[in-house]
Amino acid sequence: MRRCLYAALALLATLSVSPAEQAIVPPFERESWPVAPTLIDTHVLAALKARGIEPAHPCSDAVFARRVYLDVIGTLPGPAELRAFLGDARPGKRAALIDALLEREEFADYWVMKWCDLLRVKAEFPIKLWPNAAQAYHHWIRESIRLNKPYDTFVRELLTSSGSNFRVAPVNFYRAMPSRAPEGIARTVALTFMGARLEKWPADRQAEMSKFFSLVGFKATSEWKEEIVFFDVIRARTQPAATNWPATFPDGSPVKADPGRDGRQVFADWLVKADNPWFARNIVNRTWSWFLGRGIIHEPDDIRPDNPPSNPALLAYLEREFVASGYNQKHIFRLILNSRTYQLSSIPGSNAPPDAAGFAYYPRRRLDAEVLIDALCQVTGTTESYVSPIPEPFTYIPPEHRSVALPDGSITSSFLDLFGRPARDTGLESERNNSITAAQRLHLLNSGHIQYKIENGPALQSLLKARQRPADVASELYLAILSRYPTAGELKTMDAYAQSGAASGREAAVDLAWALINSDEFLYRH
């Protein structure tokens, strides 16, 4: 009863506010679209129309630049790059920027971090890959992403590799699992590559899927912490029952494989087929959620029949494109990033809640912990130091190394922990927590750590020293911190602050930098 009432109220709210009444907000929005609509937009708009929800306005060029830098390479645009982009009058400049960012070195750093969360890359317990194996694994994932390895090849290598954890890096996939029992392996494989929670399946289907992983062997060598992952041929020969593959795959199609073959390969052959109902769906749905804040199926790693997609046509379209492109991840990135849907303003055009809004605006999200500290370092010209004292030998990370590119999730950092870095224990998307807390605000508003960066950071210092006119200082700070020029109103506020006597000269400029760093506009992707 109450639910009906809420639904009715929500509907009323969405009908009563239309963008026709809602004026554009200049620094964040623009009147007209600089890009053409795509098929993604057709699907999204059709769903919005059916629900009577108005999409937000187009985002401004400055907002687009900041957004696409943060989303694609996890890095703020530098003031020079930004000036060039904003001053560029060519109509195709947004697409050109997307293409350029997809080829940057930072692209690999940022997306490796994402994959290391999902694949649980960390040296210490409970996963215990150990530092050199974690480094090898991180390097292998980075090379795969840098070279844009086709996704089916990437997954097949993770699933079927055999050898030493130091020399054949992808075998660490099996070592970084919470459980090495066949059911445990099956659970991790289903979660990672099918976006499915095996524990929600009927028991007999769980048991069938586990059988493909019943002969994965692990053995130590005489080298410290080396471990070989292999298909246990001896057990396959001596225990023929262990290679009696189940009659059907998880989708019900029949298994036709020689007994005695490596079950991991039998499973991988089935998984990466074009018509597999989970494989492409899982990755395009996750990709969508990485850019648009929610999966078309949500949670993005909880695909099951009773959790249907909010926009089935859109999901099916992305799946077709992915398979037709030869499992090219960057193709899907390009499709999404070039759509008007992705380039909507973050100021909603209606009051519909996010789960009902159908991607009618770009969702604001607090910066990832690593991205945030890198942004603070970039703006102020400072560095962080990371050490992993356990286990020996100590790992010292060079100061210029960015936090996004840390290879090992168990490197201790109270800042990263405070801002929701995942522990990399479960591989769940929800393990990363980007909600904002009072403790985080305390740290940013008032800690010695951040205070030191703002007061003493060489990049801010030289910016303040090189310019005399307060308006010039303000413009430079806005470009560096918020990736846009200040509005006339903001310049006036700043002038008034400098005149008020609350702080003068350099102090006033420091306070301005402090305020911009503490604004929602800096702390969020928007």
Add this chain to the structure above:
Amino acid sequence: MSEQAMTKNTDLERWTARMITRRQVLKAGLFGAAGLLLCDRLLPRVLAGTANGPAVRPAKARAVIQVWLWGGPPHLDTFDPKPDAGEAYSGPFKHPIATNVDGIRICELLPLLAKQADKYSLIRSMTHGNNGHETAAYMVQTGWPSGGRVVHPTLGAVVSLFKGYDAGYKGLIPPYVVLTQPQGRFSEAGFLPSRYKPFATGGDPAARRFAVEGIVAPGISDERQKSRQALLGNLNTLRSVSNDAEAAASVKAEKEAYDLILGDAGKAFDLAQESDEVRTRYGRSTFGASCLVARRLVERGVPYITINSGGWDTHKENFQAMRRMLPQLDMGLASLLEDLSQLGLLDSTVVWCGGEFGRTPRVDVAPPWNGGRGHYGKVFSALVAGGGFKGGRVVGASDARGEEVKERPVYPCDLLASIYELLGIDPAASLSHPEGYAVPLTPSAQDGAQVGGRLTEIM
């Protein structure tokens, strides 16, 4: 969480969902909303005690002060002196002193603690056998043997779960505070969400102004703080045009932060409010001032405070170090016990003092050690007081040279289970791992732990 989502969940998940709703209703203070947006699978779920677990008595204690002597204090030079073992063992400290309890003697450098012995009990048979700092620190503070694939939460994180915002704690100061530096991963929350980790104050409580990280900024006056706040309000352009849930969460977090920066709660850390006499009695050292801050936090209802005191890893020149450090420990800890008792807070506050292990009873005389002591996990001491622990007792004993447990071995899980019981937390309860299975709060023999039983003789 929408009602629709709830209908899909199991009973347990629904229980958690209710917990969240309740917390939202309570509008918990500082860190309470930290995990609201976490997926419900990541929330710890507290299960009922097992059928064969003992019934839990009502809580006697509502707070814990953990005085953590990181590095491993020498048991022979503190609470388990062995003058009869000869100088090769006792070193220069050959004349332990009587306390105000007949038959209990402690190191001669602890005269003030000697006058408070009726308030505390000494456990002289702590043991776990591990000589590695990190592993031993993990074992002592989680109660679990190391090496499993599950990382267990420490006592402090568990108390912050059971006595913090989820349990109705409403203070602006976080429920689990560490003075001043965190221990790193062993003060961590284990598999519990990170909001159960301690808030580390940083700074130095013995300094003229205790710069508590995030709460008291060095060099920023209250006026400049307020004008900055106003400037931020005027320049928060994106927020001024947004009115959705994310903007509301940001506004709320900022308001709570400013309540602590500008409000009265942060005054708990301001030792200028104490008289010179009191500050001198605790000692002007970082340790003494930390004890005084801990007392002030307990007075304000903070349920768990760790004083993380380093410098106890005395491989070299142990006795010089003890001459320097024991008087600080003596002044700070004795004053803390005395004040808690006078304020009527000792009955409801557990004070636990100890380190991750003891130190080798036989002195390393030769260079480069020059009278040092090594790591010793086979037997060590701990002091417990208040919150339902009786005073004036000794639990267990080491042998004549302090090398072996002679009677009543006490394992870390025994001590922790006893503290849980005093806090009204069922030691047999389970926590839910993010992957969905139940993990007992304290280990049993089946988990590979050695168990000697709770400290019923002093409870």
